[in-house]
Amino acid sequence: MxxxxxxxxxxxxxxxxxxxxxxxxxxxxxxxxxxxxxxxRTLRDGKWVPIDTKLRRRADGLLAPGATTVGLAFSAGGGGPLVTMSRAGRTMSLAWPHGPLPAPVVDGESATYQNVFQDVDLVVRAKPSGFSHVLVVKTPAAARDPKLATVQMGLKADRMKVEADKAGGLRMVDQAAGGTVFKAAEPGNLKPEDETPYVRGGVLNRIEYGRRFRSKQGRS
Structure with missing residues (x-):
């Protein structure tokens, strides 16, 4: 003052x-x-800097946003985790359960792994305090693929226990301190207004932290 x-x-x-x-x-x-x-904004080396979710390739080959409130890295393809996120000395990771990932197409804050199933893309997007990931189902035939009936991500949570919350989401609680380190809202799905079981160029399914859900058409 x-x-x-x-x-x-x-x-x-x-x-x-x-x-x-x-x-x-x-x-x-x-x-x-x-x-x-x-x-x-977020702290970097003791200084506040603007949030920057644009993805860049790191020295280790992974993709990471410029500045977010959490440590965040996406796969550059191949084996290993799809997403790794860290905060307060704790790390969680998600792994795609259906083999190695293709090299992604990067556009701003998004990385698209094309054809993880036939005519189905996996898209992850950096957010100011985390990430989102969706499956983009591009044809009616792809929507009928039985592999879409259950897609369960591999989840690792370092020194955290995973609990369901009352709203249908998940939270990861520090085993030592007891506080919530990460949380995820209840998974959902997006459909066109006519409620057909696929979306041309859009999003049908949203899979978060290995949770299963079913759409009105009975497909998860």
Missing amino acids: MAALKTKRPVTVTSMTGPQREVRALPDGRLEATVSARPV
Whole structure:
């Protein structure tokens, strides 16, 4: 506040600023807070930097966003985890259960692994505080593939226990401290308005953290 008064310009109060809130001291002695609905900044080397979800190839070959509130990396193809996410010294990973992944097509914050099944793409997308992943079913024949009846991701949670929450989602709880490190909403599916069992160029299924679900057509 003294700096704002002296310079006659707003000064950020870093100790009161977070990923979704910025507090500034104003020259007239007031404090001003700007609150965002989702994270817009994250700490890097002790400094706040803007959120950047655009994917880039790291030195180890994995794909990672520029700056998010969690550590995040996507597969560049082949074996190994589809997604690895870390926070507060804990790490979780998801693995595609149907063999090696193809090299993805990268577009901004999204990585598309084409034809993980015939005419079915797997798309993962970096978010400010995590990620999403969906299966894109592109033809009626692909929607009838029996492999889509159950798609269960391999899940590893380092020093965390996985629990279902009351809303139908999942949470990963630190075994030592007891706090929730990661959480996921209940999986769902998106369909066109006519409720046909496939989507041309869109999304039919959303699979999160190995959970199963069924659409109105009986396909998960």
